[in-house]
Amino acid sequence: MKKGRPKFAICCCVLLLSAANLRAEMVVQACFSPQARCSVHIIREIEKAQKEVLIAVYAFTSNDLARAVAQASKRGVGVQIVLDREFDATNEKSQGRFLEGQKISLKRISGTRLTAPEREAGLMHQKFSVIDRRIVLTGSYNWTHAADSFNDENLLLFRDAGPLAEEYRKVFFQLWERKP
Numbered sequence: 420m421k422k423g424r425p426k427f428a429i430c431c432c433v434l435l436l437s438a439a440n441l442r443a444e445m446v447v448q449a450c451f452s453p454q455a456r457c458s459v460h461i462i463r464e465i466e467k468a469q470k471e472v473l474i475a476v477y478a479f480t481s482n483d484l485a486r487a488v489a490q491a492s493k494r495g496v497g498v499q500i501v502l503d504r505e506f507d508a509t510n511e512k513s514q515g516r517f518l519e520g521q522k523i524s525l526k527r528i529s530g531t532r533l534t535a536p537e538r539e540a541g542l543m544h545q546k547f548s549v550i551d552r553r554i555v556l557t558g559s560y561n562w563t564h565a566a567d568s569f570n571d572e573n574l575l576l577f578r579d580a581g582p583l584a585e586e587y588r589k590v591f592f593q594l595w596e597r598k599p
Contacts (some may be wrong), residue, residue, distance in 0.1 A: 436552045443579040450574040457574040458567045468496045468550045475501040475545040485514040485575045489521040499524045501594045503543040509556040528597050555580050564598045
């Protein structure tokens, strides 16, 4: 063996072991509408989805976002959506019917009912998505044309966010199991 090669091999091993121990750090990106079209960021993440897209949003009227979700489903990505029951029933632009027509698993629920029976249930007012168990999208941003074009809204994108994504997944499935 030539002189210097053992040292080189040892250095390579150390570097490989160090790289294996490194974990990707969570990256956070903020988007504010109407200045920035936050839907572009959402669509980009949905287009990159490989296994799972979970969506819980109060209002879903955006044609562009609905088409992106439908395309992900057609690619074989598992998609589940929770919408607010009252909003979906009363807004003719809600995408619930379109998404169901695309064979996407969708539930409509109300918010948590308070203990007094005469009180109305609240809203299912969540606004988040979890993609591939590592990306979280959340904020005030509803998935609507108005949120993109007129309203002051915010969207936070967390990438490489496995533990945070698991917390959001737990909440998503609590919503999913709730009775309408």
